[in-house]
Amino acid sequence: MSLSASLPDLVAALPTGMVVTDADILAGYRQDRAQDPAAGTPAALVRPTTTAEVQTTLRWCAAHAVPLVTRGAGTSLSGGSTAVDGALVLSTERMRGLSIDSATRTATVQPGLLNAEVKAAAAEHGLWYPPDPSSFEICSIGGNVATNAGGLCCVKYGVTADYVLGLEVVLADGRAVRLGGKQIKDSAGLSLTRLFVGSEGVLGVVTEVTLRLLPPQPSACTVVGIFPSVSAASAAVLAVTEQIRPAMLEFMDAVSLNAVEDLLHMGLPRDAAALLIGQSDASGAAGQAEVALMQQVFESHGATEVFATDDPAEGEAFAAARRAAIPAVEKLGSLLLEDVGVPLPALPALIEGVAAISDTQRVTIAVVAHAGDGNTHPLIVFDPADADQTQRAQLAFGQVMDLAIALDGTITGEHGVGRLKKGWLPDQVGADVMQMTAAIKAALDPDGLLNPGVIL
Template sequence: MSAETSSLAAALPDGMVITDPDILAGYRQDRAFDPAAGTPLALIRPTSTDQVQTTVRWCAENRIPIITRGAGTSLSGGSTAVDGAVMISTEKMREIAVDPATRSAVVQPGLFNSEVKAAAAAEGLWYPPDPSSFEICSIGGNVATNAGGLCCVKYGVTTDYVLGLQVVLADGRAVRVGGKQLKDSAGLPLTKLFVGSEGLLGIITEVTLRLLPPQGPASTVVGVFDSVHDASRAVLAVTGEIRPAMLEFMDSVAINAVEDMLRMGLDRDAGALLVAQSDAPGAAGAQEVELIRNAFESNGAGEVFTTDDPAEGEAFTAARRAAIPAVEKLGSLLLEDVGVPLPSLPDLIDGVAKIAADNQVMISVIAHAGDGNTHPLIVFDPADTAEADRAQTAFGQIMDLAIELGGTITGEHGVGRLKKGWLPDQVGPDVMELTALIKNALDPDGLLNPGVIL
């Protein structure tokens, strides 16, 4: 223990302040694998809000930056370590209490999304937001980035389910905003301010989540297309009429990578695959399935498969969830998260193909197609300097394209450190100034998550 951190160690339970270089090395990077990641001064793994407050107050007194980390699954560098900063990992904050009477759950931030789902299901309830990484991503990280997922086209994203928060501010105060009530117009909507703020404004130590009755049985429709353009037109044909419970997209690279991994009999010759679901009850569900089938067939699907079997439907859902780790086996990835208004989805997908060709790099596109949020995955060999440079060029061009089409540089992963250079182009100088004003009001010394967004 260094002299620099001895006073913090004295204020916290024994062993909570970690300075072992081998342990710190495991917390330098998140899933963005930023090669410029720094080394933290110390790692703190609190179990309570009080311990977070103690740490934050010590950092404020000593003007030491703080990086907040959940499960480390950030794909935008949101929890990359900074030299000399204290890293607060919420991984051991894992309490949950489900209240069936109010259909809510009070959750500490370290629980995985899947664990919240399981706790809700045990009480006959459902927590809808479902990122593809739901088995390994934390609720705190979901709230910090306003995470989405596969069912968001119909059921919304994380912010739609956050009723209240406890947040530790940069001066160590703990404040509560919101609560279990479903309607609340008292004062400014501060709960919404903190959701998606990526650790810039405070450290979330407790979340009150809205739960729903269980999702009804789903019917699955799978369409196989010769081209990504035809598939993107089929998406518009569906969403112009209904909001399906799911509408997911995979291109040929992703299809083949997933088939290599799962061996489930996907068509390796397909140009694109759409996986849609309807959970509407009875006749309404049958009508939605027929509408989806017709939309697929009239927009070039060579094969359309429907099933009411839950196991078959889950197999296709699992295939879509496996796309990123499957493509990752082809090389290092730069992961995009761009979204556009739905009518511009074909233009975005066609534009990404042109960017791939122009830069001579492989780009696989998967998407939460029903809400226009795509994940172009740029595959490259980091040992090939020229290819790595072309990959970086393509990374920027894809964000430029999304902005040009009236879209966003991030639909659900957050800006983090990797995308902040493009944020001013999307939101403009006035919004950047307003963002800085809010940041400076809540964190005048700039100690919370330095290097993220701003």
């Protein structure tokens, strides 16, 4: 039976209007924020609100061998939710349930809820959800789980996987399984919850997440250092992290600084080669000692200006400047977005190596970084109308990942492999790990219907 002949069965099985075939609407679901030019055209869009509706959709896909691409808020930077020709796109945007359990300090949420909304709901109960991707105001919890998203505070507080206690997942055959729960400790069986966090939709569709919450974050003091060179700034990062684990330690280079200043007009130093933003949220004497240490390290590593503030608004202004880096650099041209990370001692070599690649390929590469954990975001700027420049940008994209692998690092710290980086994954993890990955995929999705082209 053809897709056009069988689709009415799915339409009839789901609430009115849940299956969309309007070409103009489908066009808006072809690409995610990675803007992959190879994006396909989906056959239909499904926007469920319940786990049962997701089950119905996956059972129909399994019966008719129709691929399915799961999409959250569409903020993927690695092409993880790029549409595939003839596939269904399942958008979780209308799955927005939320409950807070103060007794267990947990939030139970559907995947379409935004990260910022979970933070706000937790705060209403005197609690805090720490993971804070730069896109926290527009990215969904489902997408955060799919990529194991991190953020600015993960140097001290960890990434999404550290806060996922339980999941409900619909498998490729339509079965819904519950993994984990509200309990903090659980050693029963294999750690399948962890298996699905970071799996980018290739093993199942997450329909509910149980998140661990913390007491509110203490007030933070912010330390800012302005540096004459990126090498001085990266050396300062190592000197700080050898002694303390700050609540935040972020890096911006000259290109990103100027792009953000063009966007926000907040008085950032246009002549600086690099900026470091550190924070301490330790209390009392311990916090004062961390602030003093960061100030001393910045100064001893050549910072031309160092200042500290305990004003929350001033501290948040600098954090907002860092979060604005990607949209600011996007105004310079089209971007190829990297997400490479290395062990901290290799951070200076990575930053200097990226600069060398930029010179060799004659393309602009802005670098921002969650420097405290070695996760960098080189942003390759190019004009897609210029074929030669586009080719050089693509070469630089691969060379940056090759460099990270050579430094015993990773091709993705928090954005996921998606479709854009999978060519480099075997070089990082090796043939045996790729074989294990394929075996797990085959066990849970034997027909290869879920997010085809992602990771494998």
